[in-house]
Amino acid sequence: MTAMLNVKDLRAYYGQVQALHGLSFSLNEGSLTTLLGANGAGKTTTLRAICNMVRSTGAIEFEGKPIGTRSTENVVRLGIAHVPQGRGTFTNMTVEENLQLGAISRSDKGAIGSDIERMYEHFPVLKQRYTQQAGTLSGGEQQMLAVARALMLRPRLMLLDEPSFGLAPLIVRDLFRILGKINREEKVTILVVEQNAQLALELADQAYVIETGRIVMSGNAKDIANNEDVRKSYLGY
Amino acid sequence: MELFANQVLAGIATGAIYACMALAVVMIYQAIDHLNFAQGEMAMFSTFVSWQLMQWGVPYWGAFVLTVAFSFVAGIIIERLLFKPLAKAPILTNVAGFIALYAIINSVAGLIWDFTIKQYPTPFGSSPFLGSQLISTHQAGMIGITLLMLLLLFFFFRFTRVGLAMRAAASLPESARLVGINTSWMIALGWGMASAIGSIAGMMIAPVVFLEPNMMLGVLIYGFAAAVLGGLSSPFGAVMGGFLVGIFENLVGTYIPGVGNELKLPIALALIIVVLVVKPAGLFGRAIVKRV
């Protein structure tokens, strides 16, 4: 397998404050990777740096091309979908319009309609509500919508920032099941940032643990899940 | 009762002027979240351009189309050159920029075309409309054009991809970038469209108020009042607001004794303040929730 995304020595700054201190990692094509860490460790910043939404230095390569100098929208147009924390729902638009926005940078307009139908198969709840204002959806439904919107890009790589945040456990299970399915069936490489370590490790095949802006551990998700330190710090048993 | 109906009709006729301008105001507010104080001057300049074209022998509708195209491009150029660099500056700096633009356009127009009042033609004629003395064919035509623009805008925003992208960029810029929208160009496009709509407003208004560099000052303030009344987030509201301000102005002038021409403006302004205080989102606008 070849590395789809290669990140080397990534350093990111908020004003004067440095949030990432030389992060390096890579994602294999078709893999489902999780990035674990406590609050403030730099997980969100890592995702934001990939999309150039925060000032950073270092090298980021996507499918062999350096993408560090591209603007956010041009990174996205390469096929990197980002589901941000807080979901970024266009609350005053309908569910269907949100989905159409997901595909707004695509040039194959003809296929968009059938893709929307496909999303309704993945997430039946969205179909029931397709003319509703997205803001009236529940948190779980909005998270489904955010994932569906990202998939409308037909991404090669999908970045998810704490998709389980604020959702009921059953809904989280459901969501993660769908993510796994998307990863297997649609061959979308996924990087998911999570605080719910147990669930993320069950789902993922690779994992990185990040502490105060540095990667402290990496490897196979199963090995990480069995690691003594990780169990104590992140899994609580 | 007949007096009342007549005054309402006359109000709608004047209101069409404000509705036209309010549409341009709302358009730019949608794109950049600011009220462009130079909007009226931009419209005035466009109207002069169309007048000049007609002086050179271009027929009315030819001049009309050329002017709209010119205004669209000019709006984009102004944004790229002057206001793109200010995108992250505080509101205050932007307001200063609008005022500077106002001074420049007003002064340049005065230099090129001087400050004498000029007649401006109307394509609709100025005979009484359907036999009514209160509303002329030009005013009826202006109402028609305003409603047509509103309809086109509705379709543009509702059913085209660019329209959808513009709405997304205006409501949540960061999320818009995350679906691959170039938000910066959406803003430029908003300037272009506002400028084009403003030019149509100017060309419709000029036969009524006559053409001169200061023709738009009063109209712009009424346009603001109309846009605020209808809600700055709603093109439909802006047009309705325009008609309502026109009707209100006429009724106040008719039924409240002692209100002459000199008090009409303060009353329109008082209306702005009352609406802002009682219902800041306007009659047809959407309330915006503030986050910490």
Place this chain on the structure above:
Amino acid sequence: MSAAEEVEVVTEGQAVEAVPKRAMTLGYGTSLVVLAALVLIPLFVKNFIIFQMTMLLIYALAVLALNILTGGSGQFSLGQSAFYAVGAYTSAILMEHAGMNYALTLPIAGIVCFGFGFLFGQPALRLSGVYLALATFALATAMPQLLKLGYFEHWTGGVQGLVVTKPDAPFGLPMSQDMWLYYFTLVVSIAIYVASVNLLRSRSGRAFMAIRDNEIAASAMGVDVALYKTLAFGVSAGITGVAGGLGAIAVQFVAPDGYTIQLAISLFLGMVVGGVGWLPGSIVGSAFIIFVPNIAEGISKGLSGAVFGVLLFLVIFLVPHGARQVAIIAQQLAAKLKKN
């Protein structure tokens, strides 16, 4: 990697950038130099220039007042000309109809305007940013019309306005009317400047600034947001009113068309040029709005508006923080020179 924008929490766009408290004033040394210049220059120049310097101080006061409102509490106003007009008319009416001493009319003008501003601040409470700009803009546009109204014509003189008598120097002091008025204005200005600096350093000033930086957080800390916002409006209007009264005395004339929206816009620009929230910048801003239109007129008669606009754009692009930024750059240069 290129510098992308920094992450910002999605809140309503900030109206003004925050200015630290200490950065709002000048050091003692610089203050003394400026003061000495203001005291000494009139002794060596013609009466007309003294008159212009008086106007410089008066507009500086009005800009200062706006600075307290905007730089201090973060509220917008494009309507300061309305308060200026009320102050001017209060002084003029008291002097001409009640025969009151000019100096006594000023505090009254201030109090009347404070009340007026405080009242206007009540509805303004519910508005922010661009809406407040619009509401105050409306106020400024309406003011000349209101002053022309027939009902008040007996006192205001209607469209004609009122002529105001210029006071002589008291105690038989050997100075011209212009020079006396200049020093009188200077004393009033210094008193108001010092009071303003102290106000912004006080508990109330901290409350203003907390509101400016984050209104919701300020109210969560127990700041009575409604009270302090209206208070800021009142204080700003009060100072503007005193400036208006002084202006009426200096110009010897009040008329509705002297207080149009143009004046409000000028004061606003004066604040931007001087540096929002930097009180000493007020005098620089005042100089800009008094002299630059003349200079623009000198460069090109027909294009004076355009020249003015272009200059303003230059200020916005090159020194967006106005005179404050120039002062900081100058300070850094001076420090470098010292090192070498």
